[in-house]
Amino acid sequence: MNKNITQNQNYDLTVIGGGPAGMMTAISAASKGKDVALIEKNRRLGQKLLLTGKGRCNITNAENDIKKFAKEYGKNAHFLLPALYNFTPQDTLHFFMQCGINTKIERGNRVFPQSDKASDVLRGLVKMLNKQNVEILLNTKVVSIISKNNTIKKINTDKGDIISKNYVVATGGLSYPETGSTGDGYKWAEKLGHKLILPRPALVxxxxxxxxxxxxxxxxxxxxxxxxxxxxxxxxxxxxxxxxxxxxxxxxxxxxxxxxxxxxxxxxxxxxxxxxxxxxxxxxxxxxxxxxxxxxxxxxxxxxxxxxxxxxxxxxxxxxxxxxxxxxxxxxxxxxxxxxxxxxxxxxxxxxxxxxxxxxxxxxxGFEKAIVTAGGIELTEIDSKTMKSKIIDNLYLAGEILDIDGPTGGYNLQMCWSTGSLAGKFRS
Ligand SMILES: Cc1cc2nc3c(=O)[nH]c(=O)nc-3n(C[C@H](O)[C@H](O)[C@H](O)COP(=O)(O)OP(=O)(O)OC[C@H]3O[C@@H](n4cnc5c(N)ncnc54)[C@H](O)[C@@H]3O)c2cc1C
CATH class of the missing domain: 1.10.8.50 (Helicase, Ruva Protein; domain 3)
Structure with missing residues (x-):
């Protein structure tokens, strides 16, 4: 899994960030037959995912009424509705069952893996990435994104350049920076013309x-x-x-x-x-x-x-x-x-x-101890039905990098599964 980049690979999609949102995006796209690369700067995927739910991973919330579910995200609920309808909490349970993860429901409809192990959730995702032949590039840090005429031409990584038809930025927010979430995607998105709503520590x-x-x-x-x-x-x-x-x-x-x-x-x-x-x-x-x-x-x-x-x-x-x-x-x-x-x-x-x-x-x-980041990439510049940037032709965004955050109870991961799944369904 840890390979050097063959220069100028021409992927259908390159996903930057191997957290929950990036992994789900890659699986979603590859399951539709796309040629996908997933880039992660850490030596393993899902470093933060392993910490979720105190190591037990509160995968989602079993609230079945999608409108009620969406309300939990406050003022940006309306933006998330298409993604939640596209990939519902029920779909999450079904997806993880296919990954071999049985789940259980606890207080407040919180859903956990039956084994109480976040590592099993990660293992299930990696199994699915491999099954769908996603090219996983670990220890690979994206340094910059090169664009021209509102189109990304290539990305520079510390292991060489990658050329792709489409790109998804799923680099997360700023919380728990030691897991790799250091806000890199914010800088690229701003440089590409996106507006950033000031990131703030939340659930802290x-x-x-x-x-x-x-x-x-x-x-x-x-x-x-x-x-x-x-x-x-x-x-x-x-x-x-x-x-x-x-x-x-x-x-x-x-x-x-x-x-x-x-x-x-x-x-x-x-x-x-x-x-x-x-x-x-x-x-x-x-x-x-x-x-x-x-x-x-x-x-x-x-x-x-x-x-x-x-x-x-x-x-x-x-x-x-x-x-x-x-x-x-x-x-x-x-x-x-x-x-x-x-x-x-x-x-x-x-x-x-x-x-x-x-x-x-x-x-x-502060961010060192915050479970999520409030703020992020302004939502009015993203098409909520596709997660596609309205500014850059071949750019999509998914997960915590967006200006959406939910309460505790599985809402933040569900946002990642739903936006990731939708971003991976791009047409081109
Ligand atoms: C302690 C803790 C417990 C939590 N518990 C829960 C819970 O039980 N349930 C819940 O719903 N939510 C929980 N959350 C929130 C949840 O973990 C996040 O919302 C989720 O991980 C966000 O996923 P993401 O994929 O958007 O970003 P991240 O998980 O932050 O992943 C982004 C990835 O991008 C990589 N990356 C960043 N920059 C680069 C670069 N330049 N090049 C290559 N790769 C890069 C990072 O290394 C990282 O792996 C918890 C959070 C914390 C901190």
Whole structure:
């Protein structure tokens, strides 16, 4: 598989990037009888694919209503519809069955290989690439794309030039750059006349200002409500000047630098957008099922029932043990104080911490830790029915390089399978 390039091979299609989108494009085109080359700069295909789903690979989502499926991609859903109809999540399951991969459905319709191994998914794809006689060129880095009169004439690689009738750029985004996704395709596309929507890390944890967050590292929260607030006037960061922008219920996780987990990942794209104007706030409600009055009543009852208890021993029913010392510290209530001596003011401070626990977000964890890249090649310059560039005659784009990203749950890989499959169905 690791060969030097025979100069001036004349392929029907050359696919740049051996990730999920590039592999699917190559398989799709070769299965229609096209002569296809797949170029990957790493020494193996699908380096990032191996990391997906914590090594288990959440292949797709078993939501069968395509319109509902597409909505998950937000404002760019309409662009993706033709690709999703062309290659549906059901087609993905069928395709992987043909590759010898049985699948199973888990919480939230997430589809995984039965074996729980992303490496099996990759093995299945490579088997299919070989079956369709795709020429795989590993350890081969595309350096530049040469065009004339809106047509790509050849590509320069570090192993020689390649000439092809058509080209697909599927080089991914900027997230997890150590897997090979270093944004090379963005530069070529821009040079060829395409517009780039500023790439931003998405599905990523956040970093907060509060140093005491380290004490909470590893604590996962269930059934909490987290709201996202932005200062209406970035020069005056008084809490009263913050406006609420998003609100989510569910699970979250404290890290050594901030927060991650489902709620935070879901909000991270919005947070990334806000951070360009300054820090924003996350407000955690540890007891969303009770309003302020109900929770105050509950505290009063607890404090009356266990009136001999010291404050430091009174919160076990209310909070996970890991966070109790911090809440005690922040409440500024003497930990040794008997609960029946806690004043109304002190109880109000505690209530505030339980219902409005504030964190100041200063950064996201960046592309190094982001699951996907938001932004990418502007979609209005691409024909959604073919994935063909509207600017360059023999250029197609597929996968994360496009300005589309979805939530967790298999949506990002499905976008790659669908756009890749469609790009591979080119006619010429
Ligand atoms: C930790 C992690 C977990 C994830 N888990 C899931 C999940 O479970 N489910 C899900 O749906 N999504 C998941 N994702 C997202 C998913 O992996 C990506 O959306 C997907 O890999 C994008 O595929 P792609 O083919 O567009 O790009 P990539 O996977 O980035 O592949 C692009 C390829 O192009 C190659 N390349 C780049 N430049 C050049 C060049 N100049 N010459 C030659 N080759 C080049 C790169 O080496 C790379 O192999 C996860 C992402 C991460 C980081």
């Amino acid at each position: 944890g956040v970093i907060v200002k509060e140093k005491w967050i380290k004490q909470l590292q590893g604590l996962s929260l269930k059934n909490v409500k987290i709201t996202l607030h932005q200062p209406s006037d970035p020069d005056h960061l008084h809490p009263s000047s913050y406006k609420k922008l998003d609100e989510k219920f569910g699970e979250a996780l404290f890290t050594n630098v901030g927060m991650s987990g489902p709620i935070i990942l879901d909000m991270s794209k919005k947070i990334g957008g806000l951070l360009q104007y300054g820090p924003c706030k996350l407000v955690i409600d540890f007891k969303p099922a009770l309003d302020f009055t109900q929770l105050d009543k509950r505290l009063l009852n607890d404090f009356q029932e266990f009136d001999k208890k010291m404050f430091k021993n009174s919160l076990n029913q209310l909070l996970p043990s890991k966070i109790i010392p911090l809440i005690i510290e922040l409440s500024k209530i003497n930990p040794e104080k008997r609960v029946n001596q806690i004043t109304r003011n002190e109880r109000s401070r505690l209530l505030h911490l339980l219902k409005e626990f504030e964190l100041t977000v200063t950064k996201t964890e």
